[in-house]
Amino acid sequence: MGLVARVLAAIVGLLDVETGSWALIDPRGWFASYPGFGHHWVAGEGSYNEHLVTDAGAGFLAIGIVLVFAAVSGRALALRLAAAGLLAHALPHFLFHVTNPHRGLHGFDVAAGVWGLLLESVVAIAILVTVRTERVR
Numbered sequence: 804m805g806l807v808a809r810v811l812a813a814i815v816g817l818l819d820v821e822t823g824s825w826a827l828i829d830p831r832g833w834f835a836s837y838p839g840f841g842h843h844w845v846a847g848e849g850s851y852n853e854h855l856v857t858d859a860g861a862g863f864l865a866i867g868i869v870l871v872f873a874a875v876s877g878r879a880l881a882l883r884l885a886a887a888g889l890l891a892h893a894l895p896h897f898l899f900h901v902t903n904p905h906r907g908l909h910g911f912d913v914a915a916g917v918w919g920l921l922l923e924s925v926v927a928i929a930i931l932v933t934v935r936t937e938r939v940r
Contacts, residue, residue, distance in 0.1 A: 808882055808930045809874045815889065815923055816870025819863045826860025833860065838916070847907040866892050879934050886930035893923035 826833040830853050837845045845856075866888055873885035897920035908916060 805877075805934065808886075808934050809877060811926045812870045812882060812885055812930060813874035815926060816867045816872075816874060816885075819867030820871060821867075823860045823862070823864025823867055826856050827864065830856040830860065847905060862892065882930055882934045886927040886934070890924055890927035890931070893920050893927060897921045897924055 822833075822837070825837070831851060833845070834851050834856050835846050866885075869885045869888055873881035897917065900917045900920065904913075904917075
């Protein structure tokens with residue numbers, strides 16, 4: 804499971820680095836067209852707020868950097884701390900979207916956007932539960 808934990812941390816980390824970087828570099832573009840490819844998950848939620856977008860982007864970037872660092876280092880403590888941070892980020896985000904559904908999202912968007920957050924939470928829990936050694940190979 805150690806290698807799997809590292810790969811999962813790297814994948815989620817890189818996705819969060821991309822999301823956070825985009826929001827910081829082009830906040831208005833991120834707001835209008837996240838996640839891209841013709842989908843618009845954020846813009847339908849209300850009016851544009853640059854402060855909120857850049858704060859969210861910084862949070863995604865921070866979680867992503869920590870996850871990538873943990874994956875590259877292979878240190879169990881780093882992986883567990885990164886997973887705890889991911890869980891603290893993804894689970895409340897998921898719970899918000901489940902209890903406040905976006906009326907404009909359907910099908911693929913709900914599966915990828917909302918349930919993807921649950922998947923991130925499950926990944927974080929799996930890493931926390933399975934990574935126990937000092938160095939993960």
